[in-house]
Amino acid sequence: MIILKIGGGAAINIDGIMSDLANLQERAVIVHGANALRDKLLQELGVEKKILTSLSGYSSVFTDQTALDVLIMAYAGLRNKRIVELCQQNGLNAIGLSGIDGKVIQGKRNTGIKIEEHGKRRIVRDFSGKPQKVNVELLTWLMENHYLPVLCVPILDENNFAINSENDDIVTLLQYHLHAQKIVQFIEAPGFLKNPDDPDSLIKNMTKEDLEQFEDTATLRMKRKVLALRKLFLSGAVSVLIADGRGEHPLVDALNGKGTTIK
Amino acid sequence: MIILKIGGGAAINIDGIMSDLANLQERAVIVHGANALRDKLLQELGVEKKILTSLSGYSSVFTDQTALDVLIMAYAGLRNKRIVELCQQNGLNAIGLSGIDGKVIQGKRNTGIKIEEHGKRRIVRDFSGKPQKVNVELLTWLMENHYLPVLCVPILDENNFAINSENDDIVTLLQYHLHAQKIVQFIEAPGFLKNPDDPDSLIKNMTKEDLEQFEDTATLRMKRKVLALRKLFLSGAVSVLIADGRGEHPLVDALNGKGTTIK
Numbered sequence: 001m002i003i004l005k006i007g008g009g010a011a012i013n014i015d016g017i018m019s020d021l022a023n024l025q026e027r028a029v030i031v032h033g034a035n036a037l038r039d040k041l042l043q044e045l046g047v048e049k050k051i052l053t054s055l056s057g058y059s060s061v062f063t064d065q066t067a068l069d070v071l072i073m074a075y076a077g078l079r080n081k082r083i084v085e086l087c088q089q090n091g092l093n094a095i096g097l098s099g100i101d102g103k104v105i106q107g108k109r110n111t112g113i114k115i116e117e118h119g120k121r122r123i124v125r126d127f128s129g130k131p132q133k134v135n136v137e138l139l140t141w142l143m144e145n146h147y148l149p150v151l152c153v154p155i156l157d158e159n160n161f162a163i164n165s166e167n168d169d170i171v172t173l174l175q176y177h178l179h180a181q182k183i184v185q186f187i188e189a190p191g192f193l194k195n196p197d198d199p200d201s202l203i204k205n206m207t208k209e210d211l212e213q214f215e216d217t218a219t220l221r222m223k224r225k226v227l228a229l230r231k232l233f234l235s236g237a238v239s240v241l242i243a244d245g246r247g248e249h250p251l252v253d254a255l256n257g258k259g260t261t262i263k
Numbered sequence: 264m265i266i267l268k269i270g271g272g273a274a275i276n277i278d279g280i281m282s283d284l285a286n287l288q289e290r291a292v293i294v295h296g297a298n299a300l301r302d303k304l305l306q307e308l309g310v311e312k313k314i315l316t317s318l319s320g321y322s323s324v325f326t327d328q329t330a331l332d333v334l335i336m337a338y339a340g341l342r343n344k345r346i347v348e349l350c351q352q353n354g355l356n357a358i359g360l361s362g363i364d365g366k367v368i369q370g371k372r373n374t375g376i377k378i379e380e381h382g383k384r385r386i387v388r389d390f391s392g393k394p395q396k397v398n399v400e401l402l403t404w405l406m407e408n409h410y411l412p413v414l415c416v417p418i419l420d421e422n423n424f425a426i427n428s429e430n431d432d433i434v435t436l437l438q439y440h441l442h443a444q445k446i447v448q449f450i451e452a453p454g455f456l457k458n459p460d461d462p463d464s465l466i467k468n469m470t471k472e473d474l475e476q477f478e479d480t481a482t483l484r485m486k487r488k489v490l491a492l493r494k495l496f497l498s499g500a501v502s503v504l505i506a507d508g509r510g511e512h513p514l515v516d517a518l519n520g521k522g523t524t525i526k
Contacts, residue, residue, distance in 0.1 A: 041336075044308055069341055073304075077340020078332055081417065081425060084363050088423040095365035096339075100347050102358035102410050141404070147365050154344065160351040162344060 001027035001143065003180040004251070005171050006083075008033025009188040012245035014083055017186065018090040020251030027143045029178065030094075030150045031171050034079035041074050042067075052124065055114045057220055062113075063126045063164040068154065071164055072098075075152040083150055094148040099131070099155030100162050102138050105170055107131040109157040128164040129157050134177045168228035176235040183237055184254050186245030191259030196222060206262040208233045229262065239263055264290035264406065266443040267514070268434050269346075271296025272451040275508035277346055280449065281353040283514030290406045292441065293357075293413045294434050297342035304337050305330075315387065318377045320483055325376075326389045326427040331417065334427055335361070338415040346413055357411040362394070362418030363425050365401050368433055370394040372420040391427040392420050397440045431491035439498040446500055447517050449508030454522030459485060469525045471496045492525065502526055 004021070006012055021028060042049050047070055050062035063071065076098040087094030099105030107130050112123035142149050151170070154162035175183060194201035196219075206214075211233070215226045232240060240262040243254030253259070267284070269275055284291060305312050310333055313325035326334065339361040350357030362368030370393050375386035405412050414433070417425035438446060457464035459482075469477075474496070478489045495503060503525040506517030516522070 072344045073336035073340040076344050077336040081335045081339050081361055081363060084361075085419075085423065085425045088363060088366070088419060093366055095360070097358070097364075098344055098347075100344060100351060101360075102405075103351070103356055138410075141408075142365075145404075147401075156348075156351060160348065162348045 001029070001178060001180050003171060003174055003178065003183045004028055004030045005167060005183065005185040006030060006032040007185070007187045007245060008035035008037065008079070009245070010036040011188050012186055013247065013250055014086050015090070016248055017245065017250045018083075018087050018092055020249050021148075022090045022092050024251065024255075028148060029139060029143070029174060029180075030083070030148065031167055031174065032075075032079060032083055032150065032152050033167055034075040034152065037079050038071055038074035041070050045070060052113055052115050055116060055121070058224060060113070060128070061164070062124065063128045065127065068127050068162060068164065072154060072162070076154065080150060080152050087148055087150065092148045093146060094150045095142060096150045096152075098152055098162075099165070099170070102135055103133075103156055104135045104138060104149075104151060105131050105155040105165070105173070106133040106135075107155050107157060107163065107165060109159070109161070109163055126164075127154075127157075127161065129155070131155050131165050131170050131173045134173055136177050139178070166228075168224075168231075172228070172231045172235045175232060175237050179236060182239045182241060182255075183232065184241045184243060184251065186243055186250055186254070188244075188246060190244050192242045192262075203260050204257075206260060208262070211262070233262075264292070264441060264443050266434060266437055266441065266446045267291055267293045268430060268446065268448040269293060269295040270448070270450045270508060271298035271300070271342070272508070273299040274451050275449055276510065276513055277349050278353070279511055280508065280513045281346075281350050281355055283512050284411075285353045285355050287514065287518075291411060292402060292406070292437060292443075293346070293411065294430050294437065295338075295342060295346055295413065295415050296430055297338040297415065300342050301334055301337035304333050308333060315376055315378050318379060318384070321487060323376070323391070324427070325387065326391045328390065331390050331425060331427065335417060335425065339417065343413060343415050350411055350413065355411045356409060357413045358405060359413045359415075361415055361425075362428070362433070365398055366396075366419055367398045367401060367412075367414060368394045368418040368428070368436070369396040369398075370418050370420060370426065370428060372422070372424070372426050389427075390417075390420075390424065392418070394418050394428050394433050394436045397436055399440050402441070429491075431487075431494075435491070435494045435498045438495060438500050442499060445502045445504060445518075446495065447504045447506060447514065449506055449513055449517070451507075451509060453507050455505045455525075466523050467520075469523060471525070474525070496525075 243259030
């Protein structure tokens with residue numbers, strides 16, 4: 001089986017990915033984002049997007065109840081159902097589930113983020129957290145019965161509240177439980193770029209060890225991505241492809257090694 | 264098993280219904296609306312709600328692609344997931360599905376509505392249709408494995424497009440396939456009112472035959488409701504309760520006969 005992680009950019013060719021997947025005839029689980037749609041919706045609704053940077057240097061979206069409402073509408077609502085619709089049109093019997101549906105992805109709410117604001121340090125807590133448990137039985141039954149699970153946030157926290165979570169962490173957890181042969185990540189770039197601002201700096205092949213070295217020299221912007229990839233290999237990944245989701249046949253191209261292959 | 268139809272009004276006490284359902288320990292399928300939320304969202308997004316009245320006198324929302332986007336965000340997105348969250352908090356392992364997920368509800372797109380506009384008759388076609396098929400295997404497996412299916416629009420049409428549909432028709436089709444012992448419909452009124460504008464005109468008990476008589480004298484506003492109830496009995500319903508969803512224990516009250524009982 002394969003895990004497809006589809007980025008939340010507006011230019012990703014979902015239809016092309018699903019057409020490729022239908023021809024491949026392999027079991028799959030999809031995890032998708034919707035950040036472009038979420039940001040558009042926030043703007044249209046006049047809701048301000050709050051981004052916090054922790055003392056350790058990582059920045060993340062602050063998810064209060066209003067932000068979570070918008071996130072649910074964008075991710076589990078419009079984006080998830082339009083992806084499911086495109087799957088159905090390509091002959092894939094997709095079933096869209098957020099992490100809270102059937103407790104597919106359960107986790108633990110973050111205790112808070114340490115931030116510094118106006119020279120003062122404090123802890124702020126939002127509705128976000130880390131995934132910890134997967135309903136493997138449900139996902140396995142679905143795949144065995146020819147359904148294609150299409151997953152997204154929110155996930156369920158330890159008190160049964162809906163919370164936001166990082167898709168990278170969800171994919172890592174899924175890999176740990178489902179042992180996919182390949183993980184393909186579709187982004188709006190030719191692959192893993194040495195310099196994110198230079199599309200010509202594509203790295204064709206990387207090893208797990210390269211990732212470690214890379215992390216030491218990476219910019220803040222790249223740090224989280226590299227760390228997520230390293231965790232993915234720690235969870236048993238054997239092959240990760242980072243590929244351009246914007247082409248006509250994104251999945252075929254990815255499997256043919258057009259993007260970045262990490263082994 | 265029982266089928267719960269939850270109206271789309273903002274005042275329905277979902278938490279109370281789910282708390283009652285958890286105590287009841289009976290298999291159930293839920294079908295919910297979200298019209299209050301959808302209308303609020305349309306307004307916030309500045310999208311005009313188009314309502315058409317057919318030549319035969321029925322009025323319905325005209326669902327173009329923009330309206331369908333908003334519908335998906337409201338129904339399959341925010342309302343569905345917040346209901347699933349409340350179920351989880353009450354110990355019910357709910358799984359929220361729109362009709363397009365796993366082809367749970369498939370149907371046929373309407374060929375068009377005959378309308379008269381500025382003295383001219385024409386046919387307009389939107390993304391709406393009638394449900395015709397239920398994925399009974401999936402719903403049965405879910406219930407047998409202690410999941411609570413929480414269903415909503417959109418459904419899937421014959422060309423695998425997402426379309427809007429009437430919840431009354433969905434409930435009728437579900438009843439035909441699932442043979443529920445009881446169907447409970449939660450609304451924002453004490454039950455079935457002889458005069459919709461008079462909350463004191465509650466009809467406590469009705470027979471199928473009463474419905475037929477009622478249809479002849481009903482106002483346009485009531486006609487569709489009465490017709491839907493008649494179809495429900497034609498699909499094998501034996502007991503339909505129409506109950507106030509706004510109380511502290513809406514389901515317990517309904518089962519105790521507080522609203523309208525139709526047999």
